[in-house]
Amino acid sequence: MEANGGKVAEPLQEACGIVGVFAPQEDVARLAFFGLFSLQHRGQESAGIATADGQHIFSHTAMGLVPQAFHEFDLQRLPGSIAIGHTRYSTTGSSLAKNAQPLVTNGAHGAVALGHNGNVINAAELRKELSLEWGCSFATSTDSEVILQLLANAPGVDWGQRVAYLMRRVQGAYCLVVLTPDSLIAIRDPLGVRPLCLGKLNGGWVVASESCALDHIGAQFVRDIAPGEALLINQEGPKTIHNGNEGRSALCVFEFIYFARPDSRLDGRSTYAARVEMGRQLAREHPVEADVVIGIPDSATAAAAGYSQESGIPYREGLVKNRYVGRTFIAPDQRIRELGVRIKYNPLPEVLAGQRVVVVDDSIVRGTTTPHVVEMLRRAGTKEIHLRVCAPPIKWPCHFGVDMATRRELLAANRTVEEVRRFVGADSLGYLSLEGLYKAVGKPREGFCDACFSGRYPIEVQLEMDKLALEHS
C-alpha cells in the first residue's frame, strides 16, 4: 500500500480530521485534544484547538503531531464550554504553521473559527472575488480560509441563511466545524464526500470525522450528519439549521479501504468488517497456491485475515511495524516518504523464508513504496510474492481532499496490471474489482465517489489541479 492507515507506505494522504465539543461543565479543550488524538491518522502535519466561553474565542495551533502541538499549559489557556479541533494534512497550501487550523477571523457577524476536512474546487475564483469585491484579506494559502471568509461575511440574518449561501457558492468536499462565541456548527457538503458524525456526552454533544473519536472520549454515537446538513449546537441542543441535500451523495469509498480507522463506522457500516470482506472477495477473485498470507500492517491486516479465511491459507505476521513511526503516506514530501519505508517495517524471516506468500495491501498509489516492500520480503528469503490489493487500480486524480492531484504521479494511470506487477517486482498481482469492492462495503455504488478508480466524478472537475495554486496566486 501504500496508503493508509498503516500502510506500507506510500501513499495517500487524507486531508484532515476535525472534532467539535459543546459541553458546559466539561474541560472541552482536553476533550477536543483526546478526540484529535484518535483522529491523528487523518493528518500529522499540524494540530490546533479553538475554544469559546460565550464571549470570546481562544486558539492554539502548532506544527507536528497532536501531543507535540499541545502541552498542559496550552490546554489550560483554552477556557470555555465549546471547542473545535483540527489535525492537518495539506491538500491545498503548504505545510506551514500559518496554514494550521482552526483558522480564526473577525467577520461581519463577529468572531468565527473554522476547521475543514476536504478540498474546495473553486477556491481560486472565490478568493479573487472575496479580495476584490468584499475587501477580504488572506493570511494563509489554504482553501479553508476562503470558506472561513465566505461564511464569516456571508449575507443572511442567521447562520442557517449564511450556511445556505456558503453551500450555493462553494464546490467540492468540505466537512466543517465552526465555532462562534456561543455556538458550535457542524457542516457537511451536499455530497457528503467526507464523513462526519454526532455523539452525545454527559449532557453535551460531540461531532467528529469518525466515530472512533466519540468512543475515545466516552461519547455515544447518535447519527451521521447528513450530506448537505448544517447542525447548530448551543444551550438548547442540536438543531438542523439548513438542509442542502441534493438527493444524491458521494461518500469517498477510499474511507472504507484505507483512511478511516477500522474501529470507526461509516454510514452504519463497520470499516473493519468491510475490510475483512475485501480480503475474502480478493481471495475469490484472485486465488493462488501459497503457504502463508500476510498483511501490510496495519491497514491491510483485516483484509489479510479475510483472504486467509476464504482461501484456507494460514495467516501470519510477516512484517513487524515500528509503531512509533507515523504513517509514511502522511509525510508530505516524497523523499521523506521513501526514507520512512525503511524504518517502518522489518520482515520476519522465520515466517517468510522459503515460503510462497500472499501479501495483502490496501492500495498502490504512486508505487514509491511497494517495490521497497517487495524487495524487503525477498531479502528475507520469501520464495514467491503474490500481491493482492484491496482497491482497483488508481487511475484518476482526487479533487476531494486526498493528496493525489495529477495523473502523472499515479502508477496505474497508464500501465496495465502486468506492467505494474513488473514495476513492483511481485510474482503475481491482483486488484480487487470495483464490483467486488462494493460487495465488500455492502452498499450500492450509487451514494459513493469512486472517481480515482473509475474517472466518474460526482461533480465536474478540472483534471489537473495545483495544490499550491493559492500560493502562486
Ligand code: SF4
Ligand atoms: S476520488 Fe477517490 S479518494 Fe477522492 S473522494 Fe473520490 S473515492 Fe475518495
